[in-house]
Amino acid sequence: MRQLANQTVGRAEKTEVLSDDLLQIERRMELVRVVSHNTHKKMVACLQGQIGTDAEKRHKKLPLTALSQAMQDGGNQLGEESLIGKMMEMCGDAGNRLASELMQHEMNIEKEILDPLNQLAEVDIPNILKQRRQLAKLVLDYDSARARWLQATKSIISGTNTQALTAKADSLKEEVDEAMNKMELCKDQLSADMYNFFSKEADYARYYVTIHGLRSQRLERFWTST
DSSP: OHHHHHHHHTSSOOOOOSOHHHHHHHHHHHHHHHHHHHHHHHHHHHOSSOTTOOHHHHHHHOHHHHHHHHHHHHHHHHOTTOHHHHHHHHHHHHHHHHHHHHHHHHHHHIIIIIHHHHHIIIIIHHHHHHHHHHHHHHHHHHHHHHHHHHHHHHHHHHOSOHHHHHHHHHHHHHHHHHHHHHHHHHHHHHHHHHHHHHHTHHHHHHHHHHHHHHHHHHHHHHHHHO
8 A cells, every 4th residue: 555655646656567559448348348238237128028037937927928818818718709709819829929039039139149248248348357456456566576676775885784785685676576577477468358358349349230130030030930
């Protein structure tokens, strides 16, 4: 905390480890995370079925399924001699097919859009941002170790016990090297993950194109089955 405070007020030099490109990607990632989270939330609210359930249970819980069943039951009660009964039974059958198509459509949306969006917003990006916070901590550790080492080297010049001060400076230099190695390893991994995220932006954009494709497929399946 002291090292962070020193950097804040300008008494210690803060090491910058990420390029401008990576800093821009970092800002983009946070925006993508927020947008993906909000979109996922709104899309789930649009679904009529219960997300995460199997096909049979989801189909039974659809309001359209309940309506179709009620119309079929009403048609059976009125009998085949009733025109109203026949129409109710026909409409109930059609509604049940619509419910099946809706159920399949929503399951496809969940698999091809909702699950990937959730993975992106709640797992992939947060993991990279967690690495970013870890790197920030390692930078503080490095700067702190370097500041102690620089102070020790200055003490050698003005001190009297040169041998002891030199030994202390050498020990602190080892801490600096170790801290720098940890920082560089974390930076390299973070940079690779951030550039990998950036390279997949077209794949992420394709999720939204898939929405319209699934709608078209749903309509095509329905009219083919009628």
